[in-house]
Amino acid sequence: MKILIINKSDSTGGAAIAARRLKDALQANGHEVKMLVQEKLSDDDTIFSTGTGKLKKYQNFLLFILERLYFLFYEKSKALRFSFSPAIAGENISNHPLVLEADVIHLHWFNQGFLSLKNLNQLLKLNKKTVWTLHDMWAFTGGCHYSGDCSNYTENCGNCKFLKHPAKNDLSARILKQKRKIIKKKNIEIVTCSHWLAEKARESDLLKGFTITAIPNAINTTIFCPKDKSTLRTQLNLPIDKKLILFGSANIMDERKGLRYLVSAIKRLKQENPALAENSEILLFGKSDDSFIEELVLKVNNLGIIKGESLISDIYAAADVFVLPSLEDNLPNTIMESLSCGTPTVAFNSGGIPEMIDHQKNGYLAEYKSVEELSKGIEYVLVQNDDKMNKLARGKVIEYYNQKRVAENYTSTYLNKRI
Numbered sequence: 278m279k280i281l282i283i284n285k286s287d288s289t290g291g292a293a294i295a296a297r298r299l300k301d302a303l304q305a306n307g308h309e310v311k312m313l314v315q316e317k318l319s320d321d322d323t324i325f326s327t328g329t330g331k332l333k334k335y336q337n338f339l340l341f342i343l344e345r346l347y348f349l350f351y352e353k354s355k356a357l358r359f360s361f362s363p364a365i366a367g368e369n370i371s372n373h374p375l376v377l378e379a380d381v382i383h384l385h386w387f388n389q390g391f392l393s394l395k396n397l398n399q400l401l402k403l404n405k406k407t408v409w410t411l412h413d414m415w416a417f418t419g420g421c422h423y424s425g426d427c428s429n430y431t432e433n434c435g436n437c438k439f440l441k442h443p444a445k446n447d448l449s450a451r452i453l454k455q456k457r458k459i460i461k462k463k464n465i466e467i468v469t470c471s472h473w474l475a476e477k478a479r480e481s482d483l484l485k486g487f488t489i490t491a492i493p494n495a496i497n498t499t500i501f502c503p504k505d506k507s508t509l510r511t512q513l514n515l516p517i518d519k520k521l522i523l524f525g526s527a528n529i530m531d532e533r534k535g536l537r538y539l540v541s542a543i544k545r546l547k548q549e550n551p552a553l554a555e556n557s558e559i560l561l562f563g564k565s566d567d568s569f570i571e572e573l574v575l576k577v578n579n580l581g582i583i584k585g586e587s588l589i590s591d592i593y594a595a596a597d598v599f600v601l602p603s604l605e606d607n608l609p610n611t612i613m614e615s616l617s618c619g620t621p622t623v624a625f626n627s628g629g630i631p632e633m634i635d636h637q638k639n640g641y642l643a644e645y646k647s648v649e650e651l652s653k654g655i656e657y658v659l660v661q662n663d664d665k666m667n668k669l670a671r672g673k674v675i676e677y678y679n680q681k682r683v684a685e686n687y688t689s690t691y692l693n694k695r696i
Contacts, residue, residue, distance in 0.1 A: 278691065279309050281379035283370070285391040286316040287324045290527060291610050292386035292412040295470065295494040297324070299410075302495040302680035303687065313375050315368070315391040327370060340366045340390030351448050353441050356532065359389075361420045361439045363452060367393035371400050381691050384409040394452075398459045408690055410468045410492075412607055417456075417481035419449025423533065423605040431480050456483055466690055468492050470608040471629025490690055493632075495683035496613050498675060501590045503619035503667065509595040515578060516558060520659050522575075523596035523620070525562035525583075525611060530569075535602030535625070540572045542602070542651040547574050550656055557659065560596055562589070593618035598658040602643075602651055606630060616640070617674040619667040623654035639670040 280303060284296040296312065300323065303310045310323065315337055317326035328336070343366040345358070352358055367390060370376055382405050384397075392400075401407060413422040419434030421427075427438055435450035436443045460483060467489045469475040475491040478484045510517050522543070526534045547554035559577040570577050583589045593599065599615035599622045608629040612622050616633065622640040624630045625647075634640040641654030658666070 278380045279378055280311075280381045280383055280691065281375050282310065282312040282383045282385060283387060283392075284312065284314055284385040285387050285389060286318065287312060287314045287321065288318040289316065290386065294610050295412065296385040296410075297321075298495050298497065298680075299683065299687065300324075301497065302684040305680055306684035306688070308684070308688070311375055311379075313370065313373065325375060327368060327373065336368075337390065340368065342390075344388075344390045351440050351442075353439055357439050360422055361437075361449075362388040362415060362422065363420055363448065364388060364392070364394045364397075366390050367396040369396055369399055371396075371403060376400070376403070380406060382407045386412050388415065394455055394459055401459065401463050401465070404464070406466075406691065407464065408466045408468060408687075410470065411474060411478065412470060414474070414477055416460075416467075417478055417483040419451075419453040421449070425605065428480075430482065432482055453483065460484075466490070466693075468687075468690060470494050471632055473629040473632065474607050490686075492683060492686045492690070493608055493678050494610065494613065495680045496610075496617055496674060496678050497586075498617050498679060500586050501593070501614050501617035501674075503671060504591065504594040506595055509591050513580075513591065513595055515560070515595060518556075520553070520557040520598075520662075521560045521578075521596045522557055522655060522659075523560045523562075523593065523599045523615070524601070525560075525592075525599075526601070527563055529561065529563040529565035533604050533606070535604050536569065538602040538625075538646065538648055538651055539600055540569060541648040542600075542655060543573050543575060545648055545652040546655055549652065553656060553659060560592070562592055589614065590618055593620050596620050597662065598623060598655060600624070600651070600655060601630075603627065603630065604646070608633065613674060613678055616670040617678070619671040621658045621661075621666050621670050623651065623658055625651070633673070635669070635673065639666060639673050 282296050282300050284293055286293040287297050300310050300312050312324040315327050347365050348363050415422045418430045421439050434453040435445045437447055437449035440447050467487050469491050472491045475489050478489050507517050524539055559573050559575050562580045562583045593615045599620050601624045606628040612633050615622050625645050626642045627645050634642050636642040641657050643650035643654045
């Protein structure tokens with residue numbers, strides 16, 4: 278059985294990381310798997326790009342720009358620019374040799390100029406076995422990746438809060454109508470990375486009646502594993518005698534990741550437990566600007582953008598607690614990585630996160646958008662600081678997110694066997 282995984286990139290973004298890790302898991306389980314991307318950054322010889330050279334890079338950039346310029350006329354604000362994808366620009370890969378030879382087409386995330394809705398239709402018309410893993414809500418909405426408190430997608434999109442001029446037959450309504458024509462009555466197996474997203478998909482008007490299965494992402498627990506904190510901190514030039522509070526994301530400034538709640542929670546922690554705060558420092562990784570660092574009121578160790586799984590694993594293992602106050606998230610790779618390294622996590626009770634964190638066992642689930650609860654959670658983990666919590670963090674990943682288990686669940690999906 279030849280499996281082809283399709284994703285925008287092999288390295289950039291959470292979906293890219295998850296898709297590549299799934300490829301590795303399936304290969305380790307004996308499957309013939311290749312990955313087709315528009316943007317290849319790794320040197321993995323089982324990953325292929327749709328083209329190389331300066332001209333192809335220029336074409337890819339133009340497709341991305343075309344998509345963004347099109348939406349520019351509709352967007353409500355610059356802050357929401359990448360929260361909505363109209364999928365009007367892309368490339369036809371239906372005649373690509375890897376697509377033609379594949380027994381299973383496994384779609385992941387393909388927005389921002391890789392595949393348009395027209396291109397999706399071209400792929401589905403091949404009538405190959407198709408599995409689509411959803412990493413957000415885009416597949417069943419009128420264009421948004423996360424709908425927030427909007428439930429229009431359960432009936433019919435329109436009056437979209439992401440658009441400058443929301444109306445009954447606005448861009449979101451038209452996109453959903455187009456998706457219906459493309460997706461309805463097609464033989465697609467829908468997979469979500471969390472049970473939370475599976476329920477959202479089942480509630481949607483577009484995917485009612487489809488087979489929807491929840492299979493989590495996989496992780497290599499050999500790379501992401503506990504290590505000696507003192508040794509790591511010496512290597513990373515971090516203080517050995519301080520509590521380290523870690524926060525990180527591909528883009529720290531992404532409002533959805535909840536940085537402003539972390540800032541407020543750290544301020545509250547300093548007020549409520551000054552002794553603990555005095556003995557604590559912040560550890561950051563990811564794309565950011567320095568405008569907010571002074572607001573964190575504790576000393577900040579900003580490591581910037583980190584490349585390489587081994588180094589990022591060291592950072593997780595060196596920390597005492599990982600904090601991710603996401604406002605909307607599916608099944609964050611960062612939480613999985615932290616837990617796999619034996620570092621407890623504090624996060625809001627939202628999205629698929631409660632499926633990963635067992636409250637006061639391997640971390641702390643704070644009440645949604647509660648700064649007080651988030652601060653209490655950080656304090657709880659730092660004060661608790663016991664080996665049992667660290668082992669439970671690691672144990673959760675070993676049991677549910679190991680490569681073999683995830684690969685076997687996907688194999689059942691490919692073979693139309695119910696999990």
